Amino acid sequence: MVDAHNQSFFGTNAALFIQSSSKTDPFIFLKLIKKKPDGSWEKLTNREGIAIKCGLEEIIMILDVLRRSRTKWTTVHGFKEDKKSISFNWDEKNRLWIHVESYSKQLVYPQPELLTMLLEHILQEKIEFSTISSGYNESIQESVLINTPVSIERATHLLGDDTLQIVEEKYTGDDITLIQGRIKKETNAALYIEFSPEKELWIAKSKIRSPFNPQNEDLQEFHIESWILRKNKIIS
Numbered sequence: 001m002v003d004a005h006n007q008s009f010f011g012t013n014a015a016l017f018i019q020s021s022s023k024t025d026p027f028i029f030l031k032l033i034k035k036k037p038d039g040s041w042e043k044l045t046n047r048e049g050i051a052i053k054c055g056l057e058e059i060i061m062i063l064d065v066l067r068r069s070r071t072k073w074t075t076v077h078g079f080k081e082d083k084k085s086i087s088f089n090w091d092e093k094n095r096l097w098i099h100v101e102s103y104s105k106q107l108v109y110p111q112p113e114l115l116t117m118l119l120e121h122i123l124q125e126k127i128e129f130s131t132i133s134s135g136y137n138e139s140i141q142e143s144v145l146i147n148t149p150v151s152i153e154r155a156t157h158l159l160g161d162d163t164l165q166i167v168e169e170k171y172t173g174d175d176i177t178l179i180q181g182r183i184k185k186e187t188n189a190a191l192y193i194e195f196s197p198e199k200e201l202w203i204a205k206s207k208i209r210s211p212f213n214p215q216n217e218d219l220q221e222f223h224i225e226s227w228i229l230r231k232n233k234i235i236s
Contacts, residue, residue, distance in 0.1 A: 002091045003022055003023055004019075004020060004021050004022060004023075005018065005019070005020040005028075005118065005121075005122055006018070006019050006020075007114075007115075008090055009105065009107060009111050009115070009119055011086055011105060012035075013034055013035045014032060014033070014034045014035070014103065014104060014105045015032065015033050015034075015041070015043070015105070015161050016030070016031070016032055016043075016098060016105045016107070017029075017031040017033075018030060018115070018118060018119070018122075018181065019031065019032075020054050020122050020126075022066060023122075023125045023128075023129040023130065024126075024127060024129050024130050024132070025126070025130055026055060026056050026126055026130040026131065027053050027054060027055045027056070027093045028053075028054050028056070028059065028119075028122060029051055029052070029053055030051070030053075030054055030098075030100070031044060031049060031050070031051040031052075032047070032049055032050050032051075032098070032100055032103040032105055033048065033049035033050075033103075034103060041046055041222075048198070049103070050084070050101060050103050052077055052084060052100055053077075054085060056123065056126060056127070056130075056202075058075070059119055059122070059123050059126075060123065060187055061073045062088055062122070063116065063118060063120065064117055065088040065089065065090070065096075065114055066088075066096070066115060066116040066119070068090070069114065071089060071090050072087065072088065072089035073087065073088050073089070074086065074087040074088075075087075084100060084101050085099070085100070085101060086099065086100050093214075094108075094109075095107065096107050096108075096111075096112045096115075106215065115192065120189075124190075124204060125188055127189070127202040127204060128204060128228070131202045131232070132231065132232050132233075175225065175227065176209055176223050176224070176225060176226060176227045177223070177224055177225075177226045177229055178221060178222070178223055179195065179221070179222055179229065179234070179235070179236055180195070180219045180221055180222070181193040181195045181219065181220065181222060182217060182218065182220070183212065183213075183214050183216065183217070183220065184195045184200065186214045189204060189205060189206075190203060190204050190205055191203055191204050191205060191208065191212070191214070193222070195234055199234060201230060201232050201234060203224060204228075205222055207225045207228050208222055208223065208224055209223040209224070209225065210222055210223035214235075
């Protein structure tokens with residue numbers, strides 16, 4: 001796994017860059033440049049073009065458009081008096097348009113698929129490495145380390161609509177921690193779990209080896225791979 005990513009999408013008159021300097025940074029940079037009237041390209045090193053910092057939640061919204069969960073997403077970035085409008089949308093010709101102020105870039109197949117795969121990878125990476133907290137809180141609910149192989153069958157039911165999803169999973173491992181927590185947020189790939197008032201962490205669903213109910217706001221028990229809890233100082 002690499003620490004940085006830099007992918008460019010060039011077109012006839014505009015180019016898009018997706019940059020992540022470190023997997024420990026909870027953000028990426030989205031940068032656009034365009035061709036000048038004389039045929040040369042703007043240079044980011046000359047303070048030309050435009051750049052936007054996108055956090056984890058904004059990456060999720062962009063992925064919603066890329067996955068076609070929604071056809072359009074717009075927002076406004078503001079820093080002091082500087083405000084920039086951003087939008088991602090599909091048009092009737094199946095092209096993805098990215099607009100940042102006066103800069104526009106269209107992506108056509110297979111570019112949207114590549115961008116989707118890249119952002120999914122970066123998001124998963126950043127959830128794992130950029131949400132590490134420091135310090136240790138002795139008030140954390142007592143956890144139980146399971147040092148013998150376990151086998152877990154998972155059955156997850158999505159309630160509240162007509163959709164019923166059942167996932168069965170068997171797992172055998174020797175380093176799983178049983179710990180209590182509350183689910184605060186959920187994405188397709190991860191849960192944001194509160195283990196104590198001062199200990200909250202995004203954890204990839206693939207690292208959780210037990211059933212969970214994302215609609216339940218009360219304490220739940222989770223079987224979680226121990227290494228990620230140790231790495232983030234949730235357990236010692």
